[in-house]
Amino acid sequence: MTGYYMRLAFKSFRRNPGLTALMVGAIALGIAVCVMTMTVFHAMSGNPIWWKGDRLYAVTMDNWDPNDVYDHQHPALAPPMMTYKDSKFLAQSNIPERKVIMYKVNSIVTGGTAEKRPHHVISRATSADFFAMFDIPFEYGSGWVAAADEGPEPVIVISHKENQILFGGGNSVGRNILWNNTQFRIIGVLKEWSPQPKFYDLNNGPFDVPEDAYVPIGWGPSLQLLSAGSSNCWKPEPLDSFEEFMNSDCVWIEMWVELPDAKSRERFQNFMDGYWSDQHAAGRFPRARRNQLTPVGQWLIDQGVVENDNRVLVGLSFAFLAVCLINTVGLLLAKFLNGAAITGVRRALGASRRQVFHQHLVEVGVLASIGAVLGLILSAVGLGLVHALYASARFGEPGGFQELTHFDTASVIWAVILAIVATLVAGLYPAWRIGRLPPAVYLKSQ
Amino acid sequence: MLKMQNVGKVYRTDLIETHALRDFSLEVAAGEFVAVTGPSGSGKTTFLNVAGLLETFESGQYFLDGKDVRGLSDDARSHLRNEKIGFIFQGFNLIPDLNIYDNVDVPLRYRRLKQTDRHERISSALELVGLASRVKHMPSQLSGGQQQRVAIARAIAGDPAFLLADEPTGNLDSLMARQVMDLLEQINEMGTTIVLVTHDPELARRAHRNVHVVDGQISDLKAYEPRAVPA
Numbered sequence A: 001m002t003g004y005y006m007r008l009a010f011k012s013f014r015r016n017p018g019l020t021a022l023m024v025g026a027i028a029l030g031i032a033v034c035v036m037t038m039t040v041f042h043a044m045s046g047n048p049i050w051w052k053g054d055r056l057y058a059v060t061m062d063n064w065d066p067n068d069v070y071d072h073q074h075p076a077l078a079p080p081m082m083t084y085k086d087s088k089f090l091a092q093s094n095i096p097e098r099k100v101i102m103y104k105v106n107s108i109v110t111g112g113t114a115e116k117r118p119h120h121v122i123s124r125a126t127s128a129d130f131f132a133m134f135d136i137p138f139e140y141g142s143g144w145v146a147a148a149d150e151g152p153e154p155v156i157v158i159s160h161k162e163n164q165i166l167f168g169g170g171n172s173v174g175r176n177i178l179w180n181n182t183q184f185r186i187i188g189v190l191k192e193w194s195p196q197p198k199f200y201d202l203n204n205g206p207f208d209v210p211e212d213a214y215v216p217i218g219w220g221p222s223l224q225l226l227s228a229g230s231s232n233c234w235k236p237e238p239l240d241s242f243e244e245f246m247n248s249d250c251v252w253i254e255m256w257v258e259l260p261d262a263k264s265r266e267r268f269q270n271f272m273d274g275y276w277s278d279q280h281a282a283g284r285f286p287r288a289r290r291n292q293l294t295p296v297g298q299w300l301i302d303q304g305v306v307e308n309d310n311r312v313l314v315g316l317s318f319a320f321l322a323v324c325l326i327n328t329v330g331l332l333l334a335k336f337l338n339g340a341a342i343t344g345v346r347r348a349l350g351a352s353r354r355q356v357f358h359q360h361l362v363e364v365g366v367l368a369s370i371g372a373v374l375g376l377i378l379s380a381v382g383l384g385l386v387h388a389l390y391a392s393a394r395f396g397e398p399g400g401f402q403e404l405t406h407f408d409t410a411s412v413i414w415a416v417i418l419a420i421v422a423t424l425v426a427g428l429y430p431a432w433r434i435g436r437l438p439p440a441v442y443l444k445s446q
Numbered sequence B: 001m002l003k004m005q006n007v008g009k010v011y012r013t014d015l016i017e018t019h020a021l022r023d024f025s026l027e028v029a030a031g032e033f034v035a036v037t038g039p040s041g042s043g044k045t046t047f048l049n050v051a052g053l054l055e056t057f058e059s060g061q062y063f064l065d066g067k068d069v070r071g072l073s074d075d076a077r078s079h080l081r082n083e084k085i086g087f088i089f090q091g092f093n094l095i096p097d098l099n100i101y102d103n104v105d106v107p108l109r110y111r112r113l114k115q116t117d118r119h120e121r122i123s124s125a126l127e128l129v130g131l132a133s134r135v136k137h138m139p140s141q142l143s144g145g146q147q148q149r150v151a152i153a154r155a156i157a158g159d160p161a162f163l164l165a166d167e168p169t170g171n172l173d174s175l176m177a178r179q180v181m182d183l184l185e186q187i188n189e190m191g192t193t194i195v196l197v198t199h200d201p202e203l204a205r206r207a208h209r210n211v212h213v214v215d216g217q218i219s220d221l222k223a224y225e226p227r228a229v230p231a
Helices: A001-016 A017-044 A084-090 A162-165 A244-246 A262-281 A297-302 A308-338 A338-349 A353-391 A400-405 A409-435 A438-446 B044-051 B074-084 B100-110 B117-128 B142-159 B174-189
Strands: A055-059 A098-111 A115-124 A138-141 A157-160 A176-179 A183-192 A213-216 A255-256 A293-294 B003-011 B019-027 B033-037 B059-064 B085-088 B162-166 B193-195 B207-214 B219-221
Touching: A001 A017, A001 A084, A017 A098, A017 A308, A017 A353, A017 A409, A055 A084, A055 A262, A055 A297, A055 A400, A084 A098, A084 A262, A098 A138, A098 A162, A098 B162, A115 A162, A115 B100, A138 A162, A157 A176, A162 A183, A213 B193, A244 B207, A262 A293, A293 A297, A308 A353, A308 A409, A338 A353, A338 A409, A338 B100, A353 A409, A409 B059, B019 B044, B019 B059, B033 B044, B033 B174, B044 B162, B044 B193, B059 B074, B074 B085, B074 B100, B085 B142, B085 B174, B100 B117, B100 B142, B117 B142, B142 B174, B162 B174
Parallel strands: A115 A213, A157 A183, B033 B193, B033 B207, B085 B162, B162 B193
Antiparallel strands: A055 A255, A055 A293, A098 A115, A098 A176, A098 A255, A138 A183, A157 A213, A176 A183, B003 B019, B003 B059, B207 B219
16 A cells, blocks of 8 residues: 555645645755754764774873873863873883874975975874774885884885875885985875874864874984974973983873773783883872773763764754754644545545555655655755865865765765654654544535 | 444534434335435434444444444444445545546555456446546546546445445536436446435435434435335
């Protein structure tokens, strides 16, 4: 009977095209607004490396001022970065399957076939496991081996975009470029890769795009490169040289480890705690012990990536959808009651209340499906507009909100489910109501 | 076939109680053609709605084809209505955006018959009323008489035991009214029991039996010269 009811639904739409268009429009608009805000919210709150949700951990230790917490809003959290000396020590452990210590640096890049003039590139000094740990895809070549970190070897990995700029997108592996006036050999070119949020370094904007060049971590001290991200200090101590900075209690290094199971996690936690105890006994770590291994999902929450404003916006968009659906309920009631005489005839000819309910619910379903499709189109257009709007609003290097407006499969599935379920729920009452009308009244009035 | 005993039907509002049927008793045998007459507001249509299971009743008993219909669920009543009863209305009540074929198809759909079976029944019903060539026409493209013949085809397509007609000629001119009555007589002769509600004494005279209703009660039972009741 569902096929028959679908045919009747389309006939019913033709009977009241204006009213039908109004209802489809209301559903589509409500859905579009919801999907747009949900897409942005989903991108902002989603774990971009969810498949490693139980393996990747941000490593933090509370070495902060004994008289003041690092973050007054979250006093239980350690600073989100590590000191150089602590991270170097922990990175010696063989317990993690992979470990990374890193920081963002500024660089000037010269070279390439495109005769590009020297230009500023945001880079990252990182240890070798960075690429494998975060499943970063390569277009050409690969990353470096751990030994290259200490040398350090003059090898560099560049982004897809930088490769476009320098070599027009061709295979540049083996080519040399000048990076901060030092000659580096390109050993890898990344495919386009932009995790949102940029979970591995949330400083300076959680929705920044990743860096465009990566060099072994040893180049940081070797070239005495200061952090282009955050460097936070609390202790009155001499910081006149890079050496003193590296040995200070300033935090500026991001550290991540990949621990494959609970056992290795426990072992690494013990390793951290043991190190903390030794340092504490030596007069460091004056605050209570907060040696934290934080999985990515919790890390994003702790660092306040999803702000309350976004939640309020999602709430408002659902409220708007509710208003649209309430209007749709009213219009559906008017439409169904307008056809009460025909329903009366159907009842007289043998349709039960259940069948009348089913028929009208199918009509609501068809209406919801059309509304969902239109809502998706409107959402795509809306997100496209947001994307275009922010194209010219990038700060310095690319990034920002553009990356949040991708219309992903999850959003499409969400939209369809949302539209159909929401409209069916909205249509339950009108469909039920029409089945309860006494048919005899309408048979005389037809 | 149809047996009502002391049936009572009351319409209630906040202020008024209207006894549409009171102690209404009537028995219609299989194959009979009964005319129900009476002034406006006498309860004729209420009787028809109760008989057609479109409305429930407060008191008394009603047996349709031997089955006690009191207390049946809506599903059971609808199923019984679809299988046993065909309706013909004064205003034809065709569904305006369905063509003739699809209009006749409506009760058969609710019976969940196979398409071939439905097609056979629709064709033969439209053949009987002389409109087999108009299957693709919309109701608005037909005259009043033709529309009522489609309504009759729709009522008999499911092969009901029982036809309930409410002023079926009320909206027709005399020639078309006669054609419709001829058709109803023909259907009755084929074995279908018919209960006809009418104001028109001429039409009532063509029935086997005439039941007069006043104030929700049967006032007398007049048997006109009966036509041959099929065995």
